[in-house]
Amino acid sequence: MPLSRFAADTFGVVTICLVAILILLGLLCILYSFYFRSRIRNQAFVQLSYFSGPWIIRITFILFSIWWGLGELIRLTVLRRALHLKWQETVCKYYIVSNLGFAEPCLFLTLVFLLRAPLQKMENGIMSEKWNGKTAGFILLYCLPVLVLQLFVILIGPQLDKNKNSALPHYFTSTAAASSMTRDHDIALCTYPLLSTVFLGLFAIILTSYLFWLGRQILKLVINKGLQKRVYTLIFSVSGFLPLRVLFLGLSVLSKPEHFMFEALAFLAFLALVCCSSVCICMLVYYPVADCLALGNLQDIEARRRYTDDRNDTMSLIANQSHLEDNVEENAGSSPGRYSDASTKRGSISFRTFGKDGTSTGTFVELSLFSPSRDATPPGSPPLLGWPMRSPRQDIGL
Structure with a gap:
């Protein structure tokens, strides 16, 4: 063709x-x-x-x-x-x-x-x-x-x-x-x-x-x-x-x-x-x-996600610290005998715990800020209640 x-x-x-x-x-x-x-x-x-x-x-x-x-x-x-x-x-x-x-x-x-x-x-x-x-x-x-x-x-x-x-x-x-x-x-x-x-x-x-x-x-x-x-x-x-x-x-x-x-x-x-x-x-x-x-x-x-998570964790830590300081001052004003100078020198504070949503659980917890010494805790006295402080990275599961 x-x-x-x-x-x-x-x-x-x-x-x-x-x-x-x-x-x-x-x-x-x-x-x-x-x-x-x-x-x-x-x-x-x-x-x-x-x-x-x-x-x-x-x-x-x-x-x-x-x-x-x-x-x-x-x-x-x-x-x-x-x-x-x-x-x-x-x-x-x-x-x-x-x-x-x-x-x-x-x-x-x-x-x-x-x-x-x-x-x-x-x-x-x-x-x-x-x-x-x-x-x-x-x-x-x-x-x-x-x-x-x-x-x-x-x-x-x-x-x-x-x-x-x-x-x-x-x-x-x-x-x-x-x-x-x-x-x-x-x-x-x-x-x-x-x-x-x-x-x-x-x-x-x-x-x-x-x-x-x-x-x-x-x-x-x-x-x-x-x-x-x-x-x-x-x-x-x-x-x-x-x-x-x-x-x-x-x-x-x-x-x-x-x-x-x-x-x-x-x-x-x-x-x-x-x-x-x-x-x-x-x-x-x-x-x-x-x-x-x-x-x-x-x-x-x-x-960007890690940066956002770190920023949120920092803001959460600051908020928890502010809640802690506010409750310490409130409880110290309402119970001056309990939060006396002797109790402060002992190295422990007591505060009201809060849930994840920011509401009070109604429980007082005594937290030791320093390692107890012999002068602060006499022999035979009951041990301090509470839990050891953890770093913020432990709190977020890292």
Whole structure:
């Protein structure tokens, strides 16, 4: 079925909208990460600094996603119609090297390092000041083999196409196909070389196998069911969407670029990686930052609650002391003989007890203020009634 102009433009517009949503989500998460970083520095949440350790690599993951999304835009014929046919073919070659050779491998390598970070030691892991720099270097180093293979396809592929004795069909190395879709000028349709897809598939197999092993190691450390669901979602989304993308790209060589089936398979491959990138951004950037901010808010609430409790305890202690002084003066005025100088020198006072609601219980209690001496308590006299004084912290149960 030949591809109509309307169908091609529809796929292009939907692709532009999805890339715009991905970029907007990524920029919002970047701003969210900077806000979380500022909260830690301003409020001195030292306990949460562990969770902000990989913040540079998280932002790098988002930047790779945005890079890949912009690369998908330049592949569209809607945005390349104004260029000359030769420049359109050059853009298609750049797309293969940029997305399949650099952006996608770096994207998933960054994901692997972010998942591997909690399994490392504290001094060598994300708490180390050099962890972000070392991780970025390793990502670029491990991406280099895939990039070299894609460059081989782009540079050597045209030479193989010109060689009539080559055993490889043209779709193994072809990056663009010329098609006269309008009477005004020719348009080069970007294609996916089968060799590039094979190299990406080998990378996907190695990465998926390692992610399954890494997920098992992480699940042994996770005791929260919510975090377990996130790890399962992350692992199965990557191990599901990445092979699907490779499968759709491989099937695209079975149809011509002018046909509807080719554009549909290319769009499905794009949609698989858009969904995978969005899930990874939410699981690796947004939710960890949101959880840490919620934990910081709980610490603020707990600190305010303790301050309020301490203030209430202080006010209650002052009120009890004022009640005590008022009753001592009242009882001393009504019973001057009982509260004489001799009784005061003895080191004890008597006061009326009050309940929690402030009402009098009608009971007089004699409280010893000092340790009784031999002069104050003659031998053979009955012991003083009452209870030893306790500190206010004992009264509130601390």
